[in-house]
Amino acid sequence: MITKRIIACLDVHGGRVVKGVQFVDIIDAGDPATQAARHAREGADEIVLLDITATHEGRATLLDTVRRTARELFVPFTVGGGIRSADDAAQVFEAGADKVSVNSAALADPMLIDAIGRSFGAQAVVVAIDARRDPNTADPVRNAQVFVQGGRKPAGRRVVEWAREAEDRGAGEILLTSMDSDGMRTGFDCELTAAVSEAVGIPVIASGGAGTVDHFTDVFGRGKADAALAASIFHFGVSSARSLKQELAKAGISMRLPC
Amino acid sequence: MGVTVIDYKAGNLTSVLKALRHLGAEPEVTDGDLAPVESAERIVLPGVGHFAATERLDATGLTSAIRAAIARGVPFLGICVGMQWLYSGSSEAPSQPGLAHFTEQCARFPESHEKVPHVGWNSLEVRPGSRLLAGVEPGEFVYFTHSYKAPVTVDTAATTFYIESFASAVERGNVMGVQFHPEKSGATGLKILRNFLSFDQKGTA
Numbered sequence: 405m406i407t408k409r410i411i412a413c414l415d416v417h418g419g420r421v422v423k424g425v426q427f428v429d430i431i432d433a434g435d436p437a438t439q440a441a442r443h444a445r446e447g448a449d450e451i452v453l454l455d456i457t458a459t460h461e462g463r464a465t466l467l468d469t470v471r472r473t474a475r476e477l478f479v480p481f482t483v484g485g486g487i488r489s490a491d492d493a494a495q496v497f498e499a500g501a502d503k504v505s506v507n508s509a510a511l512a513d514p515m516l517i518d519a520i521g522r523s524f525g526a527q528a529v530v531v532a533i534d535a536r537r538d539p540n541t542a543d544p545v546r547n548a549q550v551f552v553q554g555g556r557k558p559a560g561r562r563v564v565e566w567a568r569e570a571e572d573r574g575a576g577e578i579l580l581t582s583m584d585s586d587g588m589r590t591g592f593d594c595e596l597t598a599a600v601s602e603a604v605g606i607p608v609i610a611s612g613g614a615g616t617v618d619h620f621t622d623v624f625g626r627g628k629a630d631a632a633l634a635a636s637i638f639h640f641g642v643s644s645a646r647s648l649k650q651e652l653a654k655a656g657i658s659m660r661l662p663c
Numbered sequence: 664m665g666v667t668v669i670d671y672k673a674g675n676l677t678s679v680l681k682a683l684r685h686l687g688a689e690p691e692v693t694d695g696d697l698a699p700v701e702s703a704e705r706i707v708l709p710g711v712g713h714f715a716a717t718e719r720l721d722a723t724g725l726t727s728a729i730r731a732a733i734a735r736g737v738p739f740l741g742i743c744v745g746m747q748w749l750y751s752g753s754s755e756a757p758s759q760p761g762l763a764h765f766t767e768q769c770a771r772f773p774e775s776h777e778k779v780p781h782v783g784w785n786s787l788e789v790r791p792g793s794r795l796l797a798g799v800e801p802g803e804f805v806y807f808t809h810s811y812k813a814p815v816t817v818d819t820a821a822t823t824f825y826i827e828s829f830a831s832a833v834e835r836g837n838v839m840g841v842q843f844h845p846e847k848s849g850a851t852g853l854k855i856l857r858n859f860l861s862f863d864q865k866g867t868a
Contacts, residue, residue, distance in 0.1 A: 407783060409783050474677075474678075475681070478685075478847060478849055497675040497677060498677060500677050500678065502847060523674075525673070527712075527780065528674065528711065576780065605779060660784040663804070
């Protein structure tokens with residue numbers, strides 16, 4: 405039976421793992437290679453490394469960090485941040501990533517999704533969407549808006565429609581981050597996650613807001629997520645992926661265990 | 664440990680090479696040069712992406728060289744599309760023939776309420792007698808990402824259930840394939856690759 409995935413996310417800034425609250429107030433949380441290895445050892449099903457500064461500072465993804473992190477990692481490894489072209493993606497793959505995550509560059513040029521998918525396969529393309537509910541409308545979830553530049557700027561697209569377009573263009577997965585919930589530890593946006601998951605035929609990874617085990621149970625249940633991303637819950641010894649997965653298995657969620 | 668890895672320009676070889684090196688192998692990559700296939704101790708055909716990309720194997724002459732190596736008893740492992748290529752073909756690219764070492768066809772998962780592609784960790788039900796999967800316990804998990812799959816037949820070495828039961832591994836003599844990605848399947852995947860690297864031409868003939 406297919407299992408739900410727990411994905412450890414490392415937000416990287418200047419070659420260090422960091423964690424911010426709603427993308428500000430950034431604090432240091434260690435070395436990416438060490439953290440990734442630890443998460444894999446402790447049962448994470450997948451590792452995502454997001455270079456959170458690359459896009460708006462115009463820097464290329466930290467290929468050395470990717471190479472170092474990938475070296476001893478034998479679970480799927482996704483890298484995002486600063487990937488603007490199929491050539492950028494090729495360098496990240498060459499450094500050891502299995503998938504790339506594209507966000508603002510794909511919004512600026514949606515053909516980027518087609519181009520990477522053609523060269524590396526749909527399974528290698530994750531389209532990351534930073535979303536906020538639109539409280540000024542009758543249906544804030546259906547009308548949730550895509551944001552770019554680390555949540556600073558509206559992209560003028562509705563989340564559900566952009567997710568569908570990404571799928572049509574050959575994206576293999578959607579990584580949906582609720583900017584309303586991110587870093588708050590108050591739970592995932594399950595309504596928004598379910599709306600996107602029902603709208604597309606590819607897996608949806610829920611992100612933003614994890615704080616307790618129940619939040620994960622919720623997003624795999626009514627949120628209809630195929631995978632969930634977590635950063636803060638894993639840092640500073642709060643929990644491990646393994647203990648999280650054991651709790652989720654007790655709650656009836658299908659998990660890769662033992663791991 | 665020598666192993667020849669076939670590059671047919673369909674996706675990324677880095678992870679496969681990294682896993683093989685981690686296990687002490689010295690992979691040699693060819694994207695058209697036939698000599699590394701003709702002298703191969705073992706052959707790995709990775710693959711992510713579209714079945715149509717295997718056309719390159721025909722165009723470069725690698726298909727014939729691989730067929731000859733298999734006939735010599737060289738251990739062969741196809742991964743993902745590389746496993747599907749061992750069959751007669753796939754509905755993903757109906758005009759592109761496979762190696763036809765196994766006569767069946769690969770097909771897309773049927774329509775259902777489940778998502779396609781099948782992405783994530785799923786369990787293996789290993790059939791008795793598989794040498795490739797020796798030491799893999801019932802229910803061990805491996806990582807999949809695919810929309811097309813091979814049918815369950817007498818040559819199936821392991822089955823996995825998603826929408827329906829499909830062949831997650833195939834094995835007959837020196838010819839083996841896995842639908843999942845052993846290079847991305849943690850300790851279980853490394854165990855399977857280690858098994859493969861322990862096979863040699865005499866032992867598997």
